[in-house]
Amino acid sequence: MAKRGGIFQAFRNLFRFAIWALAGVLAAAIWFNWQSGEDVAAVVPEVVLPEVEADVEPVTEEVAAVEEAAKDAVTPVTEAVEEIAEEAEEAVTQATEAVEAQEETVAETVEAVEEAVVSVEEGVVEAAEGTVADVASAVEDAASKTLTTDPTTITIPGTDTTFTLINAFRRDNGAIEVTTQQTTGGSGATLWLVTCAPLAVGTIATGPSAGELSARVEDPEMTEIPLSDPRAMIAGTACGVMR
Numbered sequence: 100m101a102k103r104g105g106i107f108q109a110f111r112n113l114f115r116f117a118i119w120a121l122a123g124v125l126a127a128a129i130w131f132n133w134q135s136g137e138d139v140a141a142v143v144p145e146v147v148l149p150e151v152e153a154d155v156e157p158v159t160e161e162v163a164a165v166e167e168a169a170k171d172a173v174t175p176v177t178e179a180v181e182e183i184a185e186e187a188e189e190a191v192t193q194a195t196e197a198v199e200a201q202e203e204t205v206a207e208t209v210e211a212v213e214e215a216v217v218s219v220e221e222g223v224v225e226a227a228e229g230t231v232a233d234v235a236s237a238v239e240d241a242a243s244k245t246l247t248t249d250p251t252t253i254t255i256p257g258t259d260t261t262f263t264l265i266n267a268f269r270r271d272n273g274a275i276e277v278t279t280q281q282t283t284g285g286s287g288a289t290l291w292l293v294t295c296a297p298l299a300v301g302t303i304a305t306g307p308s309a310g311e312l313s314a315r316v317e318d319p320e321m322t323e324i325p326l327s328d329p330r331a332m333i334a335g336t337a338c339g340v341m342r
Contacts (some may be wrong), residue, residue, distance in 0.1 A: 106187045113179060124168060131164075253279065253336050255329045260284030262333060265309050269341050277337040278309050288312060291330075292319055295338040299323045300330050 253262040260283060267277040275293040290303040290312055301319030306312035324331050 106183065106190075109183055113183070127168075128166075252282075253332050255284075255332055258284060258329070260329065264336060264340070267337050267340050275337045275341050276303065277333065277340075278312075279333055280309055290315070291333060291337070292321070293334045293337045294321065295334070297323050298326075298331060298334055298338075300334050 251264050253264060255261070260281070262279040263282050265278040265280055265288070267275055269275050273294070275295070276290060277293055278288060278290045280288045287305060287307055288309045288311075289305050292301040292303050293299070299321040301321040302316070303319055304312040304315050324334065
């Protein structure tokens with residue numbers, strides 16, 4: 100906006116300069132006429148068509164010089180105005196092309212960002228669905244293997260630790276309460292709260308035996324567990340039993 104104001108200000112200044120130059124030329128012409136002492140009188144010829152060319156007085160040398168000077172003064176102004184107009188037009192064209200290029204770049208960037216967001220969202224959804232499916236399959240496999248050997252005995256692979264599944268029931272919200280008694284590798288009983296998807300466990304109560312459990316915690320803190328966690332076998336068995 101500042102550049103446009105500068106160009107139009109230059110136009111106004113040049114126009115004012117041309118007016119003052121013409122006024123100066125006119126004043127000089129009047130002064131030269133007065134100094135020469137000659138009066139330029141208009142002679143009205145007789146209205147006789149064959150003799151129209153006869154009575155026109157020649158232009159004095161001073162007037163001719165003034166006219167030539169006026170032409171010389173106006174010509175540079177005209178050329179300067181034309182040059183400025185050409186530069187202004189070129190600047191406007193370049194600015195328009197720059198704006199169009201910038202708009203095209205912004206549109207391409209927005210399109211690329213939208214495509215990237217869609218791609219990421221699709222990848223996250225697919226990964227989440229795959230993880231849930233893998234966990235559910237692993238839980239079902241673990242539960243089926245455990246129940247095949249002994250439905251009431253839970254063996255932790257790679258260790259000598261075993262648990263006995265004493266009881267299990269499902270809450271109205273879908274969570275499962277399961278009581279286990281450790282038979283080898285330790286001792287004690289635990290009342291667990293289990294969710295199957297996601298696979299998570301929380302401790303409701305503990306004690307030396309199932310009949311000597313501590314006070315219940317109705318809403319224990321739930322911890323999501325990987326399949327490598329020993330508690331995953333307990334949770335998997337509970338989910339298989341209550342399926």
